[in-house]
Amino acid sequence: MAWPLLSVPASRAPRRRATSSPATRSGDWFDYVENPGGTWLGIADAIGNGAAAAALGAIALGAFRAARRSDDDLRHIVASMHDTLAHVGGANDSVAVTIARWHGASSHLTWISCGNPRPMRIDAAGALEVLGSQSPPLGTPEAHTFTVEQIRVLPGERIILASDGVTGRPARDGTPLGTEGIRHAAANVAPTAAAETVKAIEDAVRHASSEPLEDDATLIVLAPVDTPAP
Numbered sequence: 001m002a003w004p005l006l007s008v009p010a011s012r013a014p015r016r017r018a019t020s021s022p023a024t025r026s027g028d029w030f031d032y033v034e035n036p037g038g039t040w041l042g043i044a045d046a047i048g049n050g051a052a053a054a055a056l057g058a059i060a061l062g063a064f065r066a067a068r069r070s071d072d073d074l075r076h077i078v079a080s081m082h083d084t085l086a087h088v089g090g091a092n093d094s095v096a097v098t099i100a101r102w103h104g105a106s107s108h109l110t111w112i113s114c115g116n117p118r119p120m121r122i123d124a125a126g127a128l129e130v131l132g133s134q135s136p137p138l139g140t141p142e143a144h145t146f147t148v149e150q151i152r153v154l155p156g157e158r159i160i161l162a163s164d165g166v167t168g169r170p171a172r173d174g175t176p177l178g179t180e181g182i183r184h185a186a187a188n189v190a191p192t193a194a195a196e197t198v199k200a201i202e203d204a205v206r207h208a209s210s211e212p213l214e215d216d217a218t219l220i221v222l223a224p225v226d227t228p229a230p
Contacts, residue, residue: 027057027095028163028216031064040068041100043117043220045163047093047137059088060095060138074101075146078112078138082146085139094137098161107224109159110150114138117163120179124156124191128183156191158223165217166201171208181208194223 027046032039042064046057063084067077078099085095096115103109111119115137121129132149136142153159160182169177185204189196198221205217 027053028165028218029057029061030161030218030220031061033065033068037072037101037103039102039104041102041111041161041220042097043161043163043218044095044097045115045117045165045216045218046095056085056089056093056095056139060085060097064097064099074099074110074112074148078114078146079144082114082138082144086141089139091141094139096137096164100161102222107153108150109153109222110148112146112148114144114146117161117167119151120160120162120182121151121153122158122160122183122186122191124154126183126187128179128186130179153222153224155224158186158191158194158197158221160186160197160201160222161220162201163216163218165213166205166219169205169208169213169217170211172210177204177208192223192225194221197221197223 027044027048029044031042044057044060046053046060060081063081064077067080071077071080081097085093094115096117098111098113098117098119100109100111100119111132113119113132113134115134118134119131121131123129131151133147135144135146162182167176167178167182171177181204182201185200186197189200198219201219
């Protein structure tokens with residue numbers, strides 16, 4: 001299980017604390033790197049479980065890191081990841097990803113989602129919205145549009161990236177935690193408190209059921225704490 005977080009000031013580099021390494025068991029991972037032009041973020045969930053999913057996730061992570069070293073274009077990077085997975089993976093292999101770039105000075109987030117997870121925004125009033133569109137997961141034979149989405153994150157708003165180990169966590173009655181469970185968990189947490197938001201969602205996942213987790217749960221929270229530049 002991974003509980004990473006980003007507490008992101010709008011005008012300086014993000015602060016981050018994570019309780020595990022970027023690559024975890026199975027095929028889930030998160031990754032980030034700070035560059036002069038912005039901070040790259042990635043969250044992924046490979047199909048399946050065990051060693052095969054872990055290997056597939058590792059290939060996707062390596063492709064992400066290799067592509068961003070030589071390219072600064074979000075669409076090109078995601079397309080390169082897809083081409084790599086399509087080349088080395090099997091017919092049924094795929095990885096769902098959101099690859100994003102955070103520009104702190106303007107408080108803008110740009111991203112491409114392929115499959116779930118998709119970014120979620122909790123606004124200052126506590127309402128949760130799932131953002132943007134999505135292409136099929138990477139590595140699949142379907143047509144991919146790689147649509148670049150963009151949003152300006154205002155003070156009091158939070159962006160949440162969560163794998164399906166979070167949203168799909170079944171409660172005692174069998175219903176998944178879902179976006180409503182995330183919204184409810186974050187409702188009583190200050191919007192600038194990324195660490196506390198992660199902890200609240202983590203507690204909701206843990207307490208949803210007495211059964212052990214069946215999937216990795218990976219979570220990133222962005223919470224601007226400065227007023228963004230116009």
